[in-house]
Amino acid sequence: MSRSHDRLSARRATRARLPLSGRGLLSAPASLARRLEHAEALDRMARPLARAVGRAVPAGAQADALHGVWLGQPVHPVLTALPLGFWTSATVLDFVPGTERASQILLALGLAGALPTAAAGLAxxxxLHREQQRVGLAHAASGAGASVLFAASLLARVLGRTTGGRVLALGGLAAITAGSFLGRHMAFGLGAGASHAEPVAHLAPLGWHDLCRIYELPDGRLARRQLGYLTLAVLRQGSDVMAVADQCAHLGGPLHQGSLSESPDGPCVTCPWHGSTFALTDGSVVHGPATAPQPAFDSRIVEGGMVQVRPARPAQ
Ligand code: FES
Structure with a gap:
């Protein structure tokens, strides 16, 4: 066997023994984010803070606005583009002679954009789940740290300490980059903000399918029924049957265990986990934190009282 082959095998064996965090600099941030998920010590701060936010922004129109129910997707990631864009531009302009005034304006705009971004993010x-909240705490701390550094940078520049202001801006950029990484870990790694009912569209069989006999469904109460791989939350009201995917679009809570209410547009179900409310007629979001609609099913009753369902087309 050649010497180079021996060296290659030895390198592979060493790599296999190394923990994930030891594989290189590039994997270190991901490894840190995963460790944050399990940092139970953060719960001491996260729980009271989450309760305080819940008290400050109770369920209702204001909370819905911050979550992005009106937009059909979480509004926080959209707003994040404002401070991130302004502050990055300001820091880049610091390397372009004669643009100090523009940098100061961009820093101020970033600070103005940071406030609604933080409010939406906190809501x-x-x-969120505990693991998501732990990472979110570090994400928020990075954002807050960046805001303080950029504010200090602006102040230093206004006071004529331009070089110091530029150094502070570089620190702010580092903090906001770290915070952005953690935010993406929450979204892509932990599914915060994504629709947890999205796979339903791929799992629901096309066309009409037998669900159960109508007399097997309790009248006026939610029931859980299986449709192939899918679990549905089903409500019977007399001879009307309404069905939506059981897994809540927000974070997968069991809607069949939710509570029922009436709205002018018909019955609604409220998720037992975080209170998202969906219209049972078409799955539309009535209240957040969910922003994506709940997949709904058309129903009909055929011979022998058999209830059949099929995926409903999204409302136009
Ligand atoms: S899982 Fe959060 S509201 Fe349903």
């Missing part, structure tokens, strides 16, 4: 964060 979303207060209705």
């Amino acid at each position: 979303d964060w207060s209705a």
Whole structure:
């Protein structure tokens, strides 16, 4: 066997023994984010803070606005583009002679954009799972740290300490980059903000399918029924049957265990986990934190009282 082959095998064996965090610099941030998920010590701060946010922004129109129910997707990631864009531009302009005034304006705009961004982020964060909240706490701390550094940078420049202001801006950029990484870990790694009912569209069989006999469904109460791989939350009201995917679009809570209410547009179900409310007629979001609609099913009753369902087309 050649010497180079021996060296290659030895390198592979060493790599296999190394823990994930030891594989290189590039894997270190991901490894840190995963460790944050399990940092139970953060719960001491996260729980009271989540309760305080819940008290400050109770369920209702204001919370819905912050979550992005009106937009059909979480509003926090959209707003994040404002401070991130302004502050990055300001820091880049610091390397372009004669643009100090423009940098100061961009820093101020970033600070103005940071406030609604933080408010929307806090509202979303207060209705997350524990692991997501732990990472979210570090994400928020990075954002707050960046805001302080950019504010200090602006102040230093206004006071004529331009070089110091530029150094502070570089620190702010580092903090906001770290915070952005953690935010993406929450979204892509932990599914915060994504629709947890999205796979339903791929799992629901096309066309009409037998669900159960109508007399097997309790009248006026939610029931759980299986349709192939899918679990549905089903409500019978007399001879009307309404069905939506059981897994809540927000974070997968069991809607069949939710509570029922009436709205002008018909019956609604409220998720037992974080209170998202969906219209049972078409799955549309009535209240957040969910922003994506709940997949709904058309129903009909055929011979022998058999209830059949099929995926409903999204409302136009
Ligand atoms: S899982 Fe959060 S509201 Fe349903």
